[in-house]
Amino acid sequence: MNGQLGPDEEPKVADLLRGNAEARTFLRAVAEQAVVVADVERLDQHKPQPAKVVTPVFRPWKWAVAAAAAFVLLSAFVIATTPPRHTAKVSAILGPCQYIAADGKKRDEVKVGTLLRVGDTIRTRSSSAWVKLDLNSGSLMTIAGRSRLRLLNVDGRRGFQLANGNLWATVAQSAGAKPISIQTPTATVEAKVAQFDVEAASMSSIVRVNSGTANVMRLADGQALDVVADHQAVVSPRRSRPFAMTRQPEPVNEWSCRLIASSEAVFGKWLQPDEKNSVRLGATPLLIGKKNTIYMASFSVQCSSSPPVLIESGSRVRIRGTTRAEGPIYFGITTQRIKGVFFGKYTAKIEPGTLGQAGEPWQVEVPLSQFKPKARHLPGSPAGMELTDIWIVSREENAELEIHSVKFLPREVGQ
């Protein structure tokens, strides 16, 4: 409680507090006791002294005039200072999403036109889902994948909390529009006019600015820096990690996920190595709606510290894994414009015949041409876009889907 944990202790304490309600109850009790002790001591040191009572002379007309004047002044002040309400309207949506009102009421069906107010939360619940929000005054935001965004009441700003996931924001200049402030578990990102994206996880946030400027503050120590166009910043909760603006690297055309080496880059459950595979990532169940569970593993390009990956017309996705029961699985990719906004999702269905005998390891290579757009407005191919993430999904629990290797390969020479 002195705020003097060692670097080894910090993550342990954080894990304990995240996972143990009793530990949190105790911490809250300590905080309450600290402020009440101070309050009681303050009161003891300022015991009220007996005061001399003077009876005022009551003059009703003076009170009436004063009350009327105060009312007029107060009304004028309230009208002049009340800013337009901070809201966000759902302008496009795809896939399983959830709306959680400020009072905790949940709605699993979110429609275009839904208005989010301060305190409301919107979640995209599966890798294939995304939601576009219109923030008034020409500003837009998109969240995709497994993301959770809440509208906050932040003084002088349009506040958001991105608890986890991916967000793309275009903050337009507009008369009277307040800057946008996005809180992640490790950073606060503020911008007046900018186009940027944020990938937030519990142990890091990656902010990439494509135009304009965003101010990024590291919550661990309050350090802040302005990230300008074509630059990025990685924000860790550890003070020992460097916190600086760096130029966004040039795109490459291939990517090999290093799995364990970049544990923040994956979603799934690590399994014990066996004789055949030293690295095994099991698909994790995801409840995406009422009585609807999928089993998913996903891999983020940005979180793996890779340069941006350019999708070419002949690119291929090669994945190794196993499934214990016969049934289709689905490969998916999320795409965004190079140095730009969210573009769309593409998926490919892998038939059981391609996977061979259940229980045996498989390696499947899917050319880009087999990926189909998840929305009507998208072109048939995402060639020319940037790869954000790759995911693999099974609908069957008994498939026990596990992944051993994920590669995004360039087009073959001569293609």
Place this chain on the structure above:
Amino acid sequence: MSQRDRVSAAAWLVVRNAHTAEDIFQNVALKAMTKGVQFESVGALMSWAIITARREGIDWLRRQKNAPICLDNTILELLEQEWADEAAAGDIRGQALRDCLEDLPAKSRDLLKRRYFDGHACEAVAEQLGVRLDAIYKRLSRLHQALKKCIEIKLEQPAS
């Protein structure tokens, strides 16, 4: 626990200073009044107040040198949600805690005063009292547990 104590406690978790936490509570209350914000429920009001207190706390930390480590946002959010839920459920531990503090022996209350009212770090308190740092940590931990237990007992007793 009164709403005021909860908001102050949430701020204290960020700034670890009871007087600053009290200042933050005052600022939050002022904002609620001057901005004329309206809420549909006590839970929504508390949620807003606690988040605003956190924001103010972080702003305060930014202005400090050698500021304490701020807890991860996800943890603060969990704690804040639990506070807001308690507030919505009408939890009334505040007076019980004050009664329990009154019942404490003078020595224990002095220790709490040095740590939380005077704002001394545990090392400084250990030096002032001429005891080992470990002993201060243990005493404080026992005191916190004892107060928590005392509150539970008081709340279980039927109202007289």
